[in-house]
Amino acid sequence: MDIDQDSAGVKFMPPAAFAGTLVVGLALGRFLGSPGLPLSNSTERGIGWLAAILGIGIVFSAIGLFRAAGTDTQPWKRTTTLVTDGVYRWSRNPMYFGMALAYAGVAIWLDSLVALLLLIPVVFVIQKEVVEREENYLAGKFGERYLAYKGAVRRWI
Numbered sequence: 001m002d003i004d005q006d007s008a009g010v011k012f013m014p015p016a017a018f019a020g021t022l023v024v025g026l027a028l029g030r031f032l033g034s035p036g037l038p039l040s041n042s043t044e045r046g047i048g049w050l051a052a053i054l055g056i057g058i059v060f061s062a063i064g065l066f067r068a069a070g071t072d073t074q075p076w077k078r079t080t081t082l083v084t085d086g087v088y089r090w091s092r093n094p095m096y097f098g099m100a101l102a103y104a105g106v107a108i109w110l111d112s113l114v115a116l117l118l119l120i121p122v123v124f125v126i127q128k129e130v131v132e133r134e135e136n137y138l139a140g141k142f143g144e145r146y147l148a149y150k151g152a153v154r155r156w157i
Contacts, residue, residue, distance in 0.1 A: 001013070001076060002076075003076040004076065004077050004078045006078045006141075007075070007076050007077055007078050007079070007137065008075050008076070008079075008130075008133040008134040008136070008137035008138075009076065009133055009137070010075035010076045010129065010130050010133055010134070011076070011129070012129070013074075014075065014095075014096060014099065014126055014130055015099060017122055017125065017126065018099045018100070018102075018103050018122060018126075021103075021115075021118050021119070021121075021122040022103050022106060022107065022115055022118075024118065025107065025112060025114050025115030025116070025117070025118035025119075026107075026110060026112050026114075026115050028114050028115075028118075029112040029113065029114035029115055032114060034111075034112070035113045035114060036111040036112070036113055037108060037111055037112075037113055037116070039108075039111075041111070044108050044109060044111050045109055047105070047108050047109075048105045048106065048107075048108035048109025048110070049105065049109060050105065051101050051102070051104050051105030051108060052101075052102045052105030052106055052109065053105070054098075054101055054102075054105075055097075055098040055099065055100070055101030055102030055103070055104075055105055056098065056102050057098070058087055058094050058095075058097060058098030058101065059094070059095050059098035059099060059102065061086060061087045061094070061098075062086070062087050062088070062094040062095045062098065063095065064086075065083050065085065065086045065087070065088065066083055069081040069083050071083065073095070075130055075133070075134055079137070079138065079141060082138065082142045082145060082146055082149065084149050084153070088153070089153065090153065090154070090157065091153065091154060091155075091156060091157050092135075092149070092150065092153050092154065092155050092156075093131055093134075093155060093156060096123075096126050096130065096131065096156075097156050097157060100119060100122075100123055100126075103115075103119055103122075104116060104119055107119065131155065135150065138150075
């Protein structure tokens with residue numbers, strides 16, 4: 001991974017962190033005897049599919065906005081434009097929110113309590129190692145424009 005000097009300096013791929021943690025959670029859940037959620041199968045399937053599809057839709061919407069604006073989606077690359085429209089009107093981090101929602105959806109759909117619980121530490125790591133780095137970088141790069149946006153739009157939802 002080639003980290004740009006003019007970037008938030010993120011040192012890992014957030015999608016890989018979500019996917020890797022989900023796989024570890026599913027495997028660990030199996031190892032522990034598959035502790036499940038206290039919901040019926042049909043409820044789990046419905047909630048899981050809905051959350052996963054909604055999360056994926058949010059991620060692709062955010063990616064599309066970045067591409068249309070001509071800026072890179074990778075947080076270790078240079079940001080050229082501040083994107084504040086579309087899904088960015090209600091979340092400063094819709095890509096990470098969408099990934100977390102999709103992760104939760106898969107964990108619920110597969111009835112994995114362990115995987116669902118592991119979402120908490122991965123979101124904490126994303127918050128500390130990605131979101132906070134990006135916020136500092138964007139404040140330095142876009143100044144008052146970013147600070148006004150930050151004051152008007154919530155970090156997650």
